[in-house]
Amino acid sequence: MEYVILAVIIAVIAIGAIAGLVVTGRRRKTLPPKSPGAVIAPPTPREPQVGEEAAAPTEEPVQTIEEVELPAAVEEVPAAPAAPALEVPEPTAGRLVRLRSRLSRSQNSLGKGLLTLLSRERLDEDTWEEIEETLLVADVGVTPTQELVDRLRTRVKVLGTRTPEELRGLLHEELVALIGTDADRSLKTAKHADGRPAVVLVVGVNGVGKTTTSGKLGRVLVADGRKVVLGAADTFRAAAADQLQTWGERVGAATVRGPEGGDPASVAFDAVKEGIAEGADTVLIDTAGRLHTKTGLMDELGKVKRVVEKHGPVDEVLLVLDATTGQNGLVQARVFAEVVDITGIVLTKLDGTAKGGIVVAVQRELGVPVKLIGLGEGADDLAPFEPAAFVDALIGD
Numbered sequence: 001m002e003y004v005i006l007a008v009i010i011a012v013i014a015i016g017a018i019a020g021l022v023v024t025g026r027r028r029k030t031l032p033p034k035s036p037g038a039v040i041a042p043p044t045p046r047e048p049q050v051g052e053e054a055a056a057p058t059e060e061p062v063q064t065i066e067e068v069e070l071p072a073a074v075e076e077v078p079a080a081p082a083a084p085a086l087e088v089p090e091p092t093a094g095r096l097v098r099l100r101s102r103l104s105r106s107q108n109s110l111g112k113g114l115l116t117l118l119s120r121e122r123l124d125e126d127t128w129e130e131i132e133e134t135l136l137v138a139d140v141g142v143t144p145t146q147e148l149v150d151r152l153r154t155r156v157k158v159l160g161t162r163t164p165e166e167l168r169g170l171l172h173e174e175l176v177a178l179i180g181t182d183a184d185r186s187l188k189t190a191k192h193a194d195g196r197p198a199v200v201l202v203v204g205v206n207g208v209g210k211t212t213t214s215g216k217l218g219r220v221l222v223a224d225g226r227k228v229v230l231g232a233a234d235t236f237r238a239a240a241a242d243q244l245q246t247w248g249e250r251v252g253a254a255t256v257r258g259p260e261g262g263d264p265a266s267v268a269f270d271a272v273k274e275g276i277a278e279g280a281d282t283v284l285i286d287t288a289g290r291l292h293t294k295t296g297l298m299d300e301l302g303k304v305k306r307v308v309e310k311h312g313p314v315d316e317v318l319l320v321l322d323a324t325t326g327q328n329g330l331v332q333a334r335v336f337a338e339v340v341d342i343t344g345i346v347l348t349k350l351d352g353t354a355k356g357g358i359v360v361a362v363q364r365e366l367g368v369p370v371k372l373i374g375l376g377e378g379a380d381d382l383a384p385f386e387p388a389a390f391v392d393a394l395i396g397d
């Protein structure tokens with residue numbers, strides 16, 4: 001009997017000790033998980049300094065073990081890798097104004113050059129020839145250059161005396177007129193009445209900035225409150241899809257991709273399908289710029305568009321042109337226009353060229369407006385094209 005009582009006492013003590021150990025162990029694990037990103041320092045008790053009143057000891061209610069709530073299953077869940085914080089893209093309004101210095105740095109020879117020439121005391125034949133040459137060098141194109149010079153000549157003659165302000169105003173007006181203010185430069189990116197997302201196809205030869213533009217445009221749309229799905233129809237290189245996906249992840253847009261070397265048309269089709277399923281506003285489809293043969297590229301592009309159109313008409317076909325390639329861009333524009341109906345031009349790399357005149361030339365060539373311009377490699381360096389703001393940047397206002 002004594003042995004039994006002793007055994008019971010030993011057992012009770014042992015259970016108590018084990019329970020104590022388990023509880024302390026669990027309590028240690030129930031520390032709040034560190035929030036990813038933000039580092040919150042625990043409040044460190046401050047040592048009282050000389051001359052300070054001693055603080056009254058804080059009366060913290062002592063909790064019993066039973067009162068301590070254990071968050072469910074905290075210890076079982078391995079810490080998830082911190083999701084990268086989504087970026088908040090810049091609003092689109094006033095972007096061209098913000099980016100104007102990029103433009104004027106590279107376009108000095110055009111706008112400021114013209115103004116300097118027009119301001120000469122004597123506007124003789126040599127000066128007019130220099131004005132003409134400035135425009136041609138900036139890739140404005142022969143016919144538009146001739147038109148502009150003729151108009152400037154007439155108007156300057158009428159002016160008689162020329163103040164710098166008058167000349168600036170006159171040149172501003174004529175350049176804006178040359179670029180044109182009638183065209184609809186808005187992008188059709190809003191969801192259709194039947195709930196189908198707007199579909200934007202981004203095309204162009206390799207290296208002009210298609211993927212970058214798709215990414216930047218995705219950001220613009222997200223900033224405007226749109227839900228965007230990206231389609232990586234450049235299956236020629238896996239890296240192309242990765243590049244697009246990275247852009248999407250930064251702003252929380254999903255990317256639909258296929259296997260490397262897969263059928264671009266089917267990726268594009270799936271992207272629109274996904275956009276419909278997700279109730280997206282806009283589906284942006286990035287296409288390949290390089291293939292083994294040019295005919296192959298064009299055939300493929302035609303097919304991408306036809307297949308996507310099984311869901312409904314494509315809303316925008318944006319041709320991306322690299323402004324630094326000048327007249328070469330016009331040749332590309334012609335080839336693409338034969339295969340797909342281009343609805344807008346994106347002129348990239350205007351930050352790195354003095355050939356801003358290509359804006360005029362390419363619009364004339366295709367009869368399609370420039371809708372967006374790229375002014376740098378930064379994520380928000382894409383601006384809606386506004387003729388007056390563009391000319392302001394060229395010649396100063």
Ligand SMILES: Nc1nc2c(ncn2[C@@H]2O[C@H](COP(=O)(O)OP(=O)(O)OP(=O)(O)O)[C@@H](O)[C@H]2O)c(=O)[nH]1
Nearest residue numbers: 206207208209210211212289348349374375376377
């Ligand atoms: N300075 C400057 N660089 C730009 C601009 N737009 C694009 N780029 C750069 O141009 C390079 C090519 O851009 P991508 O977007 O990869 O071109 P892509 O047309 O998709 O090329 P492929 O997929 O190979 O056909 C990248 O280094 C971009 O950062 C711009 O507006 N200004």
Ligand SMILES: [Mg+2]
Nearest residue numbers: 210211234240
């Ligand atoms: Mg690309």
